[in-house]
Amino acid sequence: MSLPPPPGPDGLDAAFKALADPTRRLLLDRLREQNGRTLRELCESLAMTRQSATQHLDLLVRANLVVVVRRGRERLHYLNPAPIHEIEERWISGFDRPRLRTISVVKHLAEEQAMSAGPGSVPSYVYVTYIRADAQQVWSALTSADLTARYWGHANVSDWREGSRWEHVRTDGSGVADVVGRVLSADPPTRLVITFGEEGTDAAEPRPSVVTFLVEPYQDIVRLTVTHENLPDAKALGDVSHGWPAVLANLKSLLETGEALPQRPWEMAPKEA
Structure with a gap:
């Protein structure tokens, strides 16, 4: 069984790489609008072939930006904000610590x-x-x-x-x-x-x-x-x-x-x- 790596430096590298592509950012936007979509639903909303969508989603999953949950024969895709939280905590929270204290006090509050x-x-x-x-x-x-x-x-x-x-x-x-x-x-x-x-x-x-x-x-x-x-x-x-x-x-x-x-x-x- 192959699982995505836990959040960490390598995971952040993968997250930055995944976010650099506008098509993958668009996929994340579609999941933000309606989470739990199937591959078919994502292809319909983006007029994208299944092969292209699958390649982009695989990269997002490896970067921990998307979580896949199986329901019967379907694979449902969910937006995962944990890497964004880690980026926020590493580079942003130091400049705005009071407002983000709730995120940083509990260690790894939302890992995924x-x-x-x-x-x-x-x-x-x-x-x-x-x-x-x-x-x-x-x-x-x-x-x-x-x-x-x-x-x-x-x-x-x-x-x-x-x-x-x-x-x-x-x-x-x-x-x-x-x-x-x-x-x-x-x-x-x-x-x-x-x-x-x-x-x-x-x-x-x-x-x-x-x-x-x-x-x-x-x-x-x-x-x-x-x-x-x-x-x-x-x-x-x-x-x-x-x-x-x-x-x-x-x-x-x-x-x-x-x-x-x-x-x-x-x-x-x-x-x-």
Whole structure:
């Protein structure tokens, strides 16, 4: 399996090279307008042949500027702002540190991130991060009540079998579950699919959102992809866009250093426009 390299100096070289081409910048603009597009949709919007579009998209993927998510037989393309954030942090934030403090305080806050408000089964939010760990360690971090309590502030409790209930339980001893759901699919240690909120008995009630964790091992690292779909509105998208990077930054810190971040990253206020 071949994975794109994590962000770093070589990745920035690839990002600059990719951004130098006007056609590739146009592809990124089209994904900014509507994320989660197929190759066919991108070709239609640009009057471009599939071969040309594929070559340009492959370069954007290698530069970490585009993330590809498979849905059945389709490959959906998402804009990934992480390299742009890294460029901003390296060359711009020093000149405007106060305004960009939210980005720089959490280490690698958004290593890879792509989001969309598209309808249907297209993921509403996609986040990818690289972790120096093995697949079993990442799986345990996602499913262990003790470990989730350390980096999330809630214990995720379940037997993690398909169809089982799971609960996001406070760690204050109250036993209160702030989120509940069902395990839709569990294939340890590589794939876990859960509902995020139980579906009500009233047919008029909205379906719960669905979260998918995909764990892909590669040599000494793991690529963890989180998709959160069926979000009800823009506010929910904004909430998960702030929450998931913070939670996963804490998970990454715990697995790589043995300690969670010194402050709760999700309590940081989002950067004002």
